[in-house]
Every structure is written in structure tokens, then in C-alpha cells.
Amino acid sequence: MNPAGAPGPDISRPSSDAPSPPEDADGSRLKLVLGLGNPGREYDATRHNVGWWVMDRFAYDHGLAAFERRGQRLETAGTIGGREIRLVKPRTYVNRSGLALAELRQTAGFETARDLLVVADDTNLDVGRIRFRPGGGAGGHKGLRSVTTVLGTRTYARLRIGVGLAPPGTDLSAWVLSAMPEEDEDVVVALLPELSRAVGVWAEEGVEVAMNRFNR
Structure with a gap:
């Protein structure tokens, strides 16, 4: 997703060298x-790729380096609020997204x-609806199901972005793998700046604050 708007190649500003962030009082120094x-x-x-659109926009807004391939994922990182934040795009295809996370769990220590x-x-939310949740089911999303399976828990924050319900009789897989009407x-696309800010609020203030500020 081109961070300026239309879907296309990733374009991110180069990052500057920055010192490693100190550990927080709770021992955490990484947001993933x-x-x-x-x-x-x-x-x-x-x-199905709106999650990548948000990654590209956040990387652009915060001047992060271009995503680089690392094993089964694309990755970039920077700092926000004194913490390292790491953005990850699985290369495993959506239905196997948890595999990329399995790699990271061995090294990230989060x-x-x-x-x-x-x-x-x-696909259960109207186009443009935003919903943070601290946990819960997959809601029919096979990527979330894969993440839950790898983690062994449903207690992880998710930011869900409405792309609209499939019309009656439409195959759901075909729906999510098709382009949206203009x-x-x-x-x-108009929501991307807000979604980028929402990710930043989650990283700095947590999911409850993000829910109260952005859910609609």
C-alpha cells in the first residue's frame, strides 16, 4: 500500500539511527x-490486505526504514514513547499468519x-468502522485463528477494520481476495492517518485507551 493513498508498492522514509530504548518499569521494551x-x-x-496498508502508513508517518525480508516475514522497527515498536507483515499468506509470529516469539521476549x-x-463491520478489542474470538477470520493457535491464547489486542459484509450468496474467500469498489x-484510505495514530496510542497508552478513543 502506498502510504500516500492508492494501493501499490511500499514507500517509506529512511529511519535515523536511534539508541535502544530503556526498559519500562514493567520490564517491557518492545511493542509488536x-x-x-x-x-x-x-x-x-x-x-484482506488492509492490515498491510496500516503498516505502510504507520511506517511512513514515523519515518521508519523500508520493510526488509526476514524469514517468513517483512519487518521494520523504530521507537515510540521510549519503546521499540516492531512492525511485521507475514509472508505466509493470511491463513497461516501465526507462523511468522512463531518465529518472533523465540527472540522478541514480549x-x-x-x-x-x-x-x-x-467482514462483519461496515466499511470504515474501527474496533479495538483486548481479546476474543477470530470472528471467522482465518488469519486471527492462526495467530490464536500459535499463541495458545485469545488474549491479545486486535484492531479490526471494517471492509463490509459479503453480499448474500458470495463466497467469503472470494470477497476478501477481491478489490473494494473505488x-x-x-x-x-481516508482513515489511514487515523488508523496510524490509533496504533501509536495503543503502543503508548494501551488497548483500553485506544478502544475509548477510536472505536466506532
């Missing part, structure tokens, strides 16, 4: 944001309930 989506240009503009945010599309895409 996992944006769900599929690799490949053919998927750039699809409903506390899932507090330090992980998963950003995903939601008017719907425009709604989501």
Missing part, C-alpha cells in the same frame, strides 16, 4: 504490531496480552 495480509502485487488492493497488536480486515477504498 502484526498486520495481516497476503504477499504479491495481485493482492495489494484486496480487502508479553502477548500487553505488547502485541494484530491489525486485520473485518468508493469503499476511498473511505478506508
Whole structure:
């Protein structure tokens, strides 16, 4: 997703060298944001890739380096509020998103309930609706189901972005792997600055504050 608007190649400003952030009083120094989506240009503009759109916008807004390939993921990192924040795009395809997280759990040393945010599309929400949750079910989203399976818990924050309900009789897989109509895409693109801010609020102030400020 081009952070300036239309779906397309990732474009991020280069990051500056920064010292490692100090540990917080609670021992945490890392916030991890996992944006769900599929690799490949053919998927750039699809409903299932709005999580990647948010990753690109946040990276752009905060001057992070371009995403780099690391194993089964694309990754970039920076600091916000004195903490390291790491943005991750799985390269495993949405239905196997948890595999990328399995790699990270071996090295990141984060506390899932507090330090992980998963950003995903939601076909149960109208286009443009935003919903933070501190945990819960997958709601039919196979990417969230994969993450839950790998973690062994449903207690992790998620930011769900409405992409609209599939019309009656429409195959759900075909729906999420298709591009949105221009008017719907425009709604989501216009939300990207707010969604970027929402991720920052989650990182600095937690999911409860983010829920109160952004859910609608």
C-alpha cells in the first residue's frame, strides 16, 4: 500500500539511527504490531490486505526504514514513547499468519496480552468502522485463528477494520481476495492517518485507551 493513498508498492522514509530504548518499569521494551495480509502485487488492493496498508502508513508517518525480508516475514522497527515498536507483515499468506509470529516469539521476549497488536480486515463491520478489542474470538477470520493457535491464547489486542459484509450468496474467500469498489477504498484510505495514530496510542497508552478513543 502506498502510504500516500492508492494501493501499490511500499514507500517509506529512511529511519535515523536511534539508541535502544530503556526498559519500562514493567520490564517491557518492545511493542509488536502484526498486520495481516497476503504477499504479491495481485493482492495489494484486496480487502484482506488492509492490515498491510496500516503498516505502510504507520511506517511512513514515523519515518521508519523500508520493510526488509526476514524469514517468513517483512519487518521494520523504530521507537515510540521510549519503546521499540516492531512492525511485521507475514509472508505466509493470511491463513497461516501465526507462523511468522512463531518465529518472533523465540527472540522478541514480549508479553502477548500487553505488547502485541494484530491489525486485520473485518467482514462483519461496515466499511470504515474501527474496533479495538483486548481479546476474543477470530470472528471467522482465518488469519486471527492462526495467530490464536500459535499463541495458545485469545488474549491479545486486535484492531479490526471494517471492509463490509459479503453480499448474500458470495463466497467469503472470494470477497476478501477481491478489490473494494473505488468508493469503499476511498473511505478506508481516508482513515489511514487515523488508523496510524490509533496504533501509536495503543503502543503508548494501551488497548483500553485506544478502544475509548477510536472505536466506532
